[in-house]
């Protein structure tokens with residue numbers, strides 16, 4: 001097969017060579033953190049595992065896990081494995097509680113990240129002539145500079161507008177004739193609605209949208225495509241702890257996301273037993289980096305949920321795929337003994353004609369001591385309110401058959417639920433545990 005990746009190809013070709021490459025990277029990383037990072041050395045010694053114990057890829061299961069709490073507790077330079085003379089930058093992700101997570105980057109880390117991001121742009125079919133309007137946040141956050149470095153490494157024209165400011169976004173779409181927009185899904189939806197409202201679609205040259213930093217549902221993607229008049233929307237996953245955005249991309253053949261397995265190992269584990277799930281089952285994404293110097297990850301529990309896709313992709317790029325992010329294990333609500341996560345709601349709504357992509361899920365415990373779930377969802381712009389009752393019934397029925405829990409459904413007018421330029425809050429769980 002003819003791989004779409006010519007300028008940013010996989011570091012090795014074929015599954016066997018990839019496994020060898022991953023083992024070498026794992027051994028290098030374990031040796032390095034054991035020698036250079038007190039935090040990791042203490043963790044490994046407590047678990048009774050030493051660098052020489054890592055003889056095969058399966059030996060990764062002997063290594064202890066780390067998570068966001070470790071990064072906060074080891075503040076201000078958690079996981080630091082390089083000398084300060086080699087560290088050229090830090091990034092930070094804001095935690096909702098407590099201290100920030102700070103990650104260190106050496107020049108090699110920055111270069112590797114740009115290579116991975118360049119690969120994303122190549123996979124999305126971007127060309128050197130493309131003009132890339134980057135509508136995500138700059139600063140300590142990894143998004144802006146990640147999209148930008150990758151764009152420059154790739155060689156397209158970067159237009160670093162940043163998030164928000166619809167007036168300016170629309171001006172730039174017209175004046176710069178931007179062909180690509182990079183943003184969160186919520187921001188892309190706002191921008192698409194604004195372009196539609198201003199009736200400027202025939203004045204712009206937009207061809208592709210690359211989404212990052214937020215889970216996007218089929219319904220949102222459909223609306224973005226319709227209102228902007230484009231065919232291609234790509235989804236970039238990524239988290240600050242693992243360089244930032246740009247560590248994988250969906251290709252145009254399917255919904256799965258190719259991930260850059262020549263830079264990190266992805267384990268999909270049952271969040272309770274921490275053992276690998278059966279192939280194709282949903283589990284938590286756990287990351288181990290292969291060549292990261294500043295703040296390497298060994299078995300970092302991301303809390304993000306997805307599943308591996310086993311079948312080979314028609315694009316021929318040769319790198320493995322996982323499904324889109326289906327939610328977070330800590331967003332998962334347990335309702336009457338059933339696990340419910342927002343990704344399932346997205347999927348269900350996307351399949352109901354007349355249901356918009358925007359919704360809010362309320363969970364409460366009432367006087368009878370039982371838990372109740374209410375879904376408030378927008379009807380699409382072309383639906384009349386006379387159809388609300390039938391729409392609500394159809395959604396409730398689908399929810400019941402897919403999730404095995406009852407849910408009351410309220411239909412809201414199109415455009416009435418809050419939109420955000422960053423990530424939209426959708427689950428409101430008022431139960432006090």
Ligand code: ZN
Nearest residue numbers: 251253313315
């Ligand atoms: Zn593919």
